[in-house]
Amino acid sequence: MKATIHRTWTSLLPEGDAHPYRTGAWRPQLNEWDADDLDVVAGAIPDDLAGLYVRNTENPLVPAFERYHPFDGDGMLHAIRFAGGRARYRNRMVPTRALAQELAAGGPQYAGIAEDPRLSRHPGWGARGGMKDASSTDVIVHRGRVLSTHYQCGDAYAFDAETMEHLGIEPWVPQDTGISAHPKVCARTGELHYFRYGKAAPYLHYGVVDARGERVHDVAIPLPGPRLPHDMALSARFVVFNDFPIFWDPALLPRGIHRPRWDPAMPSRFAVLPRRGRTDEVRWFEAAATYALHFANAYEDGDELVLDGYAQRDPMPRPQPELHGEYAWLMRQVDLASLRPSLRRWRMNLVTGACREEDLSSTLTEFPTIDPRVAGVRHRHVWSMTGKPGWFLFNGILHTDLDTGRERHFGFEDGVYASEVAVAPRPGATGGDDAWLVTFVGDAVRDVSECQIFAAHDVAAGPVARVRLPERIASGTHATWSSASQP
Template sequence: MDARRHAQYAGTLPADDTHPYRTGPWRPQTTEWDATGLTVIGDLPDDLNGVYLRNTENPLHDALGRYHPFDGDGMLHALHLHDGRADYRNRFVRTKGLEAELAAGRSLWPGITDDPAKALAPSPGPSARAGTKDASSTDVTVHNGRALTSFYLCGDLYAADPRTLEPLGTEPWVPPDWGACSHPKVDAVTGELLFFNYSTEYPYLHFGVVSPAGELAHYAPVPLPGPRMPHDMAFTERFVVLNDLPMFWDERALARGQYVNRYHPDMPSRFAIVPRRGGADDVRWFEASATNVLHWINAFEDGDEVVLDGFHQGCPDPRRAGDDRWTTTRRYLDANELQTRPHRWRFNLRTGRTTEEFLDDSYLEFGMINAARGGRSYGHVYTMTAEPGWFLFNGLTKFDVRTGAKQEWRFPKGVYASESPMAPRASGGADAAEDDGHVLSFVTDMNAGTSECHIFDAADVSAGPVCRVLLPEQISSGTHTVWAPEESLT
């Protein structure tokens, strides 16, 4: 392995830091690496060609006040597998906010659980929350040959070369006043990118469609009764699926300039089914039982019905009497406390009726599918289990949404994984099985202070990794990932 430092940053985090989401598996990095010809333990599949990308909350400067793990600056990690070899790079996402803070030598904006009045500068770019920084640290996808990072409070989409991570600026089609939210979706069949954004101003929600060439082809409002906090979206061959869930900012607090989440269990969950080129007059609303959902798995059309799968929270508000602010924050990050289980909603376009059911009783989250099945009928999802009490993934589960069958792999104590995308076998044809390929996961071993990428056979994850790729440094934990096959990188 030839590992070279690309850049070293001097941050302002305390040397004796004790914050649980800035230490241990969440210890941020200050070094950017170029590492080629990585050491592989086992046999690297010779038909695995593409890039595994992960976005990470990686704070460089100490917080103005309270720190939440979602406040950290975006950092991209890229494992490029090609020609039987593995190369690794990591780079900070050079957002407008990070550039301003590098120049100032300190944080300029408060975190999401702090008072926005503490901001020392105007918000850099569009945001659904005043007084905050677009860290572009939530999600990453690849469209039109560009890796795009995004933020869950909306903002710019920052582009990078998916192989080298060279910054390519912001996407020019992003609506300048509203931005784009995390979790834009790429339809692997049509090449379109679907996105949404939200705001505290009417109509509160929009969605859009971007052509395969990166041009805004459609943008329309989806009016809501008030400000909401949607985190994710889904799509089918003909429709986009958006949501109005009863977890959102308290409007009385908003009137005072404060952003306080509240769960409203007396309100239904609502789902908007909209044609991809539809507008406000074409929205079909469906109601379901109250819950909150961060992540959808997939959606597809089945006769007269639109089927939507996602992770239903059985306890969207896990606060308990006597909890301090940090304990409350910790509970909201724990999938076990939130009781996130795979769930299915069916929306009948003919009758207007909604039916719903749990697909499994296990607490699972962060599901990934074979991207070729996005918006179409599918069978398998690769999900993560979380260590109780923490936002740390300690297991990988392959779940069959048709039969309920599961395969499970649990990492040793002190070893934590990442959201794990499925990479179809490059040599697979149109008749290849849906699970013909591999699953990848960045893994940090706190016992050894090292990080690796584990690669599994997607058909049998319970057999454990077929190989391990050694990384040059322990990398920080993070949120979302994507697999981009080699042909999608140009």
């Protein structure tokens, strides 16, 4: 391995920090690395694996005012590029405007998700206002640019997909609200589809950025009030948005209190409209009350639009102080075992307006990925992450075959945690599972990190290659794959 430190950042976190999401597997990283010819410590990198795997990370450099939530952490991108059986790695902090302000001020300037937004010393970004745009949630690649985004809306920070050089803020982002995490890029058209939301009517907007990087569409999706959408879905002809019955308590909002409220008596609703559709083309479909963070895919099947996602059986679990002490309020919010999400399918009939739903699995899992070649059309295979009970940590990979119902699982040993996997299709492959899976792994026991590669069709067999990184990286969330042939 040939590795040099590109830059070392300054941390303002307290000495002896004991916060569970700033220590252990979530210990933040200060070094940016340029590392080439990475060491392969087991197996061999497949010769036909060519492209970029990049993951976003909550990597806090600045403490909270009162209550730190892991989703508040400053963004750091980790990128590994494969070609010819070799790999190189780059990681870069996302130099957000908010981070620059806080480092200059020597302390926090923005309230986190679990804090009163009136603590913020600047107007801030975010669907609720007064919130830090940490740009640490999602990451996608569009027009050869790696884009990091934040889950409660903000800027899209761009990096060159080849060099990871920071390219600035995307100029097409609407400056009144920003955009949410989880925009979708259509491989067929090169378009990027996004959504944005907030506390002002009509509360939700849908937009499109074309293959040249120009914003060409932005329309309202009116909602009854402020909502908390986290993801959208894209089929070959339609886009899908959601209105779930969990939202800021409207009785408390006038007092500046942003407390989520769950109302199981209300239905879940899905908004369907054509790509680049108008507000008057929105159609609503109702389903059983739930909340879903992420969707695996959407596709058309005759008269029906099919949507697969992860329905939570307990969107507002109660704290368990005996298990987590002073952090009980936090741990239950990010624990998959408490939220109890599993794979569900909704079928929306575009002729009758009816919606049917069925559970496809009872396994508790989330953070799905599919072969990007079948995004928007019928898919057979889904790969997702299992979680360590009581924590927001990924301790395994689950492969679900939707045709047979068969599930295969790979579990990491205690103290080893993965990142959201990405699917890297093999050149010329025709099967939906004829691909490689790529993930970053942090080993908090041995204090090392690796990139591990799995055969997508046989994830239970374990990694076919383990590639050492120059330093242990913090645990993180979303990731993406961009093939070498992708523009």
